[in-house]
Amino acid sequence: MNSSDVKRTMEFVSNVTLLPYYMHSDGMALSYILLYTLVCVMCVWGNMLVCVVILTNKNMCSITNLFILNSPLVTCSWVWSVCQQPYLRLAIQSDDLHSSCTAASPLNLRQNSRRLKVIKMLIMVAALFMVLWLPLWTLMLLTDYQELDGQQIDFLSSFLFLVAHWLAFFNSANNPIVYGFFSENFKRGFQAAVSCRICDLQLLVSHCRRINPRRSKLVFSSIALHMWLKLIMNSQWTFLLLHSCLSLVFGLDLEVKYPPETDAVNYRDPCKAAAFIGDIALDQEDLHLFRQDQAEKDLQHTTENSNTTVNNTVNRNGETDASANRSRQFWNSLKFSRRRRAATAKNQRIWPDGVIPYMISSSFSGSQKAIFKQAMRHWERHVCVSFVERTAEKNYIIFTYRPCGCCSYVGRRGDGPQAISIGKNCDKFGIVVHELGHVIGFWHEHTRPDRDAHVSIIKENIQPGQEYNFLKMGPDEVNSLGETYDFDSIMHYSTNTFSRSVLLETILPRYDVNGIIPLIGQRMRLSEGDITQARKLYKCPKCGESLQESSGNFSSPGFPNGYVAYTQCAWSISVTPGEKIILNFTSMDLYQSHLCSYDYVEVRDGYWRNSPLIGRFCGDRVPDSLVSTNSRMWIEFHSSSNWVGKGFSALYEAMCGEELNTDRGEIASPNYPDDYHPSKVCVWKVTVTEGFQVALSFRTFKLEIHDRCAYDYVEVRDGSSENDPLLGRFCGNQIPQDIKSRSNQLWMKFVSDGSVNKCGFAANFFREVDECARPDKGHCSHMCINTLGSYRCACQPGYRLATDRRSCEAACGGFLTALNGSVFSPGWPHEYPPNKQCVWQLIAPQHYTITLLFHSFDTEGDNVCKYDYVEVRSDSRLHGRFCGATTPEPITSDSNILHVEFKSDSTVSRRGFTATFFSDVDECSRENGGCQHECVNTFGSYSCQCHSGFTLHTNLHDCKEAGCDHVITSLPVSITSSNWPEKYPNKKVCTWVLHTTPGHRIRLVFNEIDMESHLGCSYDYLEVYNGPNDASPNSLVQKHGFEASFTTDCGGALKAEAEPGDLYSHAEFGEKNYSEAEECEWIISAEKGFGVTLVFNIFDLEDEAECTYDYMELFDGPDTIAPHLGRYCGSRPPDDLSSAGDTILIKFHSDHTVSKKGFHIQYTSTKFQDILHTSDSI
Structure with a gap:
């Protein structure tokens, strides 16, 4: 389980629609409460009696009764959680399942009349279980997968769901009744058990062992089998069985809907692995090695125990085969779950030359694909690996959506494509980086052979059956490459992974680092240890780096003081797809040799050392500019002589835009999927085969928002130049509709201004044919509408398409x-x-x-x-x-x-x-209806309206000047000069006073401005103050004025006073939740000699164990270098807090998913003596 499992749960809960259960009368609600209370008492009391009868009667110490004993123990624990039905992921091999069932099957016992009666009793228990639980499962399937209207949902939630839940609840109380009905022993035992004390289960098990040692194994087998059967009955198997039955019998559309797999690729599916360790899929080879390693450890443990055993008989009859039991527990549990860093010890698992071809399933959205590419670029930035889009490579990875969640194989499998599953809620940057770590060749950090010297495993807090996730691996499986243990690794478990509760720890560091307990389980970025170990694993050159910015420079080691002999360096330049790279050497001083055999710098057109050679250079002649044909370039420096030269230096720049003469390709904004740079202008000219059209489909689109797209925008034209017909100008966050040219050429331009930058866009282009341009018009009887890759027929109003989807027939x-x-x-x-x-x-x-x-x-x-x-x-x-x-x-x-x-x-x-x-x-369509300013048509009449700064005359047509003082308290808002968009009047003085939520700032954006020009703005001008202003325009020149919009920005500098000040997380606090992707900073300062005290009145952020998604962070000073006071999330308000200095920094961060109510803080200024006095008194 990843450290993000708690986040997944919270995201799931936040997406659940809570239905109103108590829409019925108070009397009916009271009856339900009484019925639930009654069945609760019956369940607890009846099952306690079953335990008493079995545990206090020696004659009932049999396999069947101990099998039955497990039922009330499990049932009593379930009675408090009937409403929570987990869908457990099971991966059980058929041969192991059959052997387990055979070992404890009651059908292998002697079939006498007494046994037959017991079997009937057990069949009745099972039958009642299915009958009583079936209604609840049926209703859950109906509400989840059958499209119901509001009235049907209200009826189910207000009546049927309560009845179905009560029936399932009653299953916990009916078993004692069945036992008493079928068994005289139980009936007499119930009568006598009231006066008996409850025996201890452990004493009874020991007693049974002394009576019949061979029977003890069967006892434990029967208990284990019964718990296993209970697990199955409440698991996904039951769900799938009911799903199939209901689909066949009732014809309901209950298809489990996963994103469609549109890519016909026969890949190695991690969900069909032989076994799982957490999010790691194991094939048969891994499974064999793990079993072999575990057997060796068990053999060693058994040998040590045999040296200290005195009485072999007691050992066989008492605590026998401890190591064998551990081995069986390990391998049985291994098949029931999925999860392992430390580098692989097998060289065949390493990707040759660090090149990892990839494909991304088309079922993912554009934003998800952007996250995958960001994660791959993150690895490329620090390690000499290259993720390249697959062309014809045999071995590659494919990002896909599988129902088993987040999982991957470790390293390269070598037998064709292998999947990396990014399931529901796994499409987070840190999680994808973690899964790619497995692909590169890393197990989990805590499985290193030396881990016991660094972390402690708290076994009693681990979920039952998940202990195997904390086993160590051997040196033959894991090679740590001489690196120290890395608490900060992105491949490390968090403190509460697989814990019984989020408040319990399962793994803790053994010692402090720099006086601080290290945090483990982060999913933010690669640690220094991750980078160092990965560079060792792939034997990265000691010098060189991966360059991903749109421009930069680099030089040989020691430049200009001279390089060292026998040096090898490599630089990989990677820019946005659709861009080219221009490389210019600014200095060159290398040893001159024939064919540059000794010291040289080599430039290749691609992502690795086998890419096409652009040139090999040496000597002191500076090469001409070098241009790549794609978005990657490889530069390698080699020295093998003792000659001392200065070396070389070079700079590069991404060339934005190009002419694309191909039938298919990709275009993206500069630096995509990261934010594009300011002041960029890129032009692409796309040309496909003659006789076809150009189709353009945007995958993602996030640009600065503006009503008229005046700042950052994408412009598409139907042709090859800026003068051709405009097909669209786009900005904002909405993905544009598919675009198609009329000819085989398309012109595209991207522009960014100098302010707001976002992640930009990514689009695919391909050649397209217009089926509707053919003489038969696609055989459509009325209209043919061309679509990308196809076409469709349509009908004139009053007609509809016939069943052949081409002809039209009369309709309403x-x-x-x-x-x-x-x-x-x-x-x-x-x-x-x-x-x-x-x-x-x-x-x-x-x-x-x-x-x-x-x-x-x-x-x-x-x-x-x-x-x-x-x-x-x-x-x-x-x-x-x-x-x-x-x-x-x-x-x-x-x-x-x-x-x-x-x-x-x-x-x-x-x-x-x-x-x-x-x-x-429409009276307004002629001469504006006689209105001086604006005419608004109404039914049977019309009305006149006036521009800003004017009021309507009594004649209801003309406009006259009005007052020009405004107080605005509701943001965002747009303001204009008087008479906008016409010319403003002479001698006009207007004021606007704007207020917003405490703790927030006001952002002013001028959309248009047209005023008289003057160097000192002495005539007509606009002034912005933190308070009122006094201005007087002159009366000679008139212009159109201005239009501006006001919005709020979080953060700012606040002054703490004796009177409390208020700070809110967002301007709409109390009206709606805070927004996604917020980054806010408040600096609160007090006068010298005073500190800042914070009181948290309301606090509600997204909850997560490590507070890595939405959080508030406090620093005792003006910046993040100051002492860290804490990071907070969840719904529990932090305690009141006082700074040690006169300044405190508050940071607020939210991610792109769950949002909550936010927070309200009151801040005051307090003398340091008062703070110390308060602290001493506490």
Whole structure:
């Protein structure tokens, strides 16, 4: 289990929709409470009696009764957690399963009448178990995988779920009743047990061993088998069995939905491994080696025990085969779970030359692919490995989504593609870096042979059956390469991995490092130890590095003072796909030899030493500029002479944009997936084969947001130059729609300004053919619509596609040209038919608008209108998509055409809708309706409105100047100068006073500004203060003025006073949760001689054991170099805190997933004497 398991659980819980259970009357709620209390008492009391009867009666010390004894022990522990049903991942080999079942099978016992009666009793117990639990499992499957409407969900949650839970709960209480019904011994035992004390289970087991030593093995086997069967009955196997039965019998669509695997690749699937150790998949070879190593350890342990054994008979009958039991426990538990750093000791597991080809399944989103590439670049930045997109390589890795979660094989397997599974909630940067560590060849750090000198394993806190995850590995499996133990390794377990509770530790460091207990289990970045050991594993050159910036420089060792003989260095330059690299040597002084055989610098066009050679250089002649053909370049320096030269120095730069003459490729913003650099302009010209079109599909897109895309943007044009028709200009975070050119050329431009930088974009381009341009138009009877890679047929309004998906047939809807009329769903007032699509095109005369009024409305759906709905459009504007039982508001078109579409699916049908429409002349379309400023059309009339700084005249058409003082308390907001966007008036003085949440700043962004120019801004100007201002423009020159928007930014400098000040995590605190990806810093200062005291009133951040996702961090000073006071997360407010100096730094960080309420802090200034006095008194 990774250290992120707790985070996965919290993310899962945060995504659960909590249904209102108590929607019924108080009387019914009370009855449910009484029923649950009754069955709880029956369960605990009845199962305690079963324990008493068996443990106090020697005649009942049999295999069957001890088999039964395990049931109440397990049941009593389950009775408090009926609502939590874990789906356990099991990986059991069939041969081991059969052998276990045979060893403890009751069918192998003598079949007398007494035994048959016991078997009937056990069958009844099993049958009742399935009958009582089946309703709950059925309801869970229905709610999870069957699409139910709101009323059905309300009915299930308010009644059926409570009944089903009670039935499952009652299963815990019915077993004692069954025992008493079938067995006279139990019936008499129950009557006598009330006066008996409860015996100790351990004493009874010892007693049974003394009576029959051979029987003791069968006793433990029966107990183990019964617990195993209980586990199976409550596991994923039961889930899958019910899933299959319900699908076959009831025809329900209960398909378990994973992201589709669209890549037809026959790879080595880690989910089908022979066994697992945590997130590490083991093949048969690994399994054999582990068994062999464990057998040697068991043999050694047995030999040591035999030297100290006095009585062999007692040993056989008492604590026999301890090592064999440990071995069996190890291998049995190994098959039930999945997880192991330290470098592999097998050279065949190392990727040759550090080159790791990869593929990414198309089922992943663009943002997920970006995270994978960031993780690979992180490894490349520090280690001489290269992750390259697979072309024709036999051995490579493929990122895929598998139901077994996060797992991978260790190192290169060598028999074709191997998968690295990034399951649900595993797509986090640190987790992917961890899994790639296994791919590179690392086990888990705590499995090193020398780990006992560095960490302690607290076995009593480990979850039962997970002890094997903490076993040491032998030197033949792990080679630490002489490196010291690394607490900071990203391959290390955290303190509570596989613990019984998040508050319990399973692994702890044995000693302090620099006086501090080291933190373990981080998933943020590679540690220094990770980097050093990986460089040793792949024999990286001692000099050289991986360069990933868009520009940089490097030089030979010792430059310009001379290099050392017999030196070998390598530099790998990697920039964004779609860019080229320009390399310029600024100095060259190497030993001159024939063919540069001794000392030389070699440049290759690619990612490794076998890439195509660009040139080999020596002597003192500086080479010309070198340009790569792709986004990677390899530079290698070699010296083998004793001649002393200065060496060389070079600088490189990524060339942004290029001409791409290929039918398929990738384009990305500079430095993607990291943030692009400011002030970049990149132009790509794409040309595909003649006769085809260029298709462009964006995978990810994150640029600075602006309404008109004036700052950072991507511009796409249909042709080969900037003068060709514009296909779109894009910015913000929304991925643009697929784009297609009309010809075989496409022009694309990326621009960034000098301010906000984001991660940019990644897009694929490929050649595309327009099937609709063919003479037959795709055999479509009405309209042919071309799509990327295909096409589809469509029909005119009033028609629908026939079953052949090409021809059209008459349908409901049609063209309506009357000034008024009505539309209604088919079948009104009865239920509309399924699979119906109706389109009405309402057309009025020019200068008219159309108003649509709904009178009745009842369709399937609630908030998400994806089943049955009514959609209303006006030209390209969507007025709304409506469903449910709420009648929409009146809708008025923007022009003389209104488009109304009704659609129903194949399931639920309702009454539908009725609506009337009216056409009205648009008075504003002629001479602006006589309005001086703005005209707003209304049904049957119109109204005039005025620009900012003006009010409407009493004649309701003209505008006159108004007051110009404003107080604004609600942000964000947009402000403009008077009369914007027209020219502002003369002699105008306006003030705006803006307020925001305490602890936050106000950001001012000028969208447009047009004012009289003057060097000293003496005439017309705009001033921004922390308070009021006084300005007076002159009366000679008039301009358009300005438009600005105000928003809030977290963080800032605050002054602590005697009166408490307030600090909130975000401006909308109390209204909504804090945003994702926040980075805030507050510096709170007091006067000299005073400290800062913090009181945490409200505190609610995402909870995680190591506080690595969302957290608040405190430093006793103005920066992060100051003493660290703590890192906090969760919902428990920290204790009041006082600084040792006059300044304190508060940092707040949130990631891209879960968000919570945030925090509210009050800060005050306190004299140091008061602080000391308070501390002493405490």
